[in-house]
Amino acid sequence: MAKLSLNVNGRMQTVDADPSTPLLYILRNDLDQHGPHFGCGLGQCGACTVLVNGSAVKSCQVPVGSVKGAITTLDGLARDGRLDRIQQAWIEEQVPACGFCQNGQMLTAKALLDRNPHPTDTQIREAMAGVLCRCMTYYRVQAAIKRAAGSPTTTA
Numbered sequence: 001m002a003k004l005s006l007n008v009n010g011r012m013q014t015v016d017a018d019p020s021t022p023l024l025y026i027l028r029n030d031l032d033q034h035g036p037h038f039g040c041g042l043g044q045c046g047a048c049t050v051l052v053n054g055s056a057v058k059s060c061q062v063p064v065g066s067v068k069g070a071i072t073t074l075d076g077l078a079r080d081g082r083l084d085r086i087q088q089a090w091i092e093e094q095v096p097a098c099g100f101c102q103n104g105q106m107l108t109a110k111a112l113l114d115r116n117p118h119p120t121d122t123q124i125r126e127a128m129a130g131v132l133c134r135c136m137t138y139y140r141v142q143a144a145i146k147r148a149a150g151s152p153t154t155t156a
């Protein structure tokens, strides 16, 4: 066990943990962050996605002791009571079905738009390919990303 300091949604938190513990477990079990979900535990579904220094990572595959920098979870997207443009677009497009994958969809989309403000449909599909949705919300996810980017919605 070790004392580890983590910056989660702008707040420094200290946990006692084995550094090899997956970040996902620490976030959910120790830090009350219930946005990231345990889906496969194998790095293949994306339900556990969080941002580390703005990049989308699958937190089930990241040892907590290796994390350097700011972690953002779904709870950290809204600022000063205002929804992030991703959250607003998700509401306007009525994206979720069961909701299980949507944490990963929104945070992966957030990372995409922060590095590429006007992605093409192909770039969206490539960026989102690692986040699976058993409810097949993919077209609404794509429409919401286009809406958040301020781009005309297209399908192809």
Ligand code: FES
Residues within 6 Å of the ligand: 037, 038, 039, 040, 041, 042, 043, 044, 045, 046, 047, 048, 049, 058, 059, 060, 061
């Ligand atoms: S739970 Fe992490 S990728 Fe599936």
Ligand code: FES
Residues within 6 Å of the ligand: 096, 097, 098, 099, 100, 101, 102, 132, 133, 134, 135, 136, 137
């Ligand atoms: S909304 Fe149900 S798994 Fe994606």
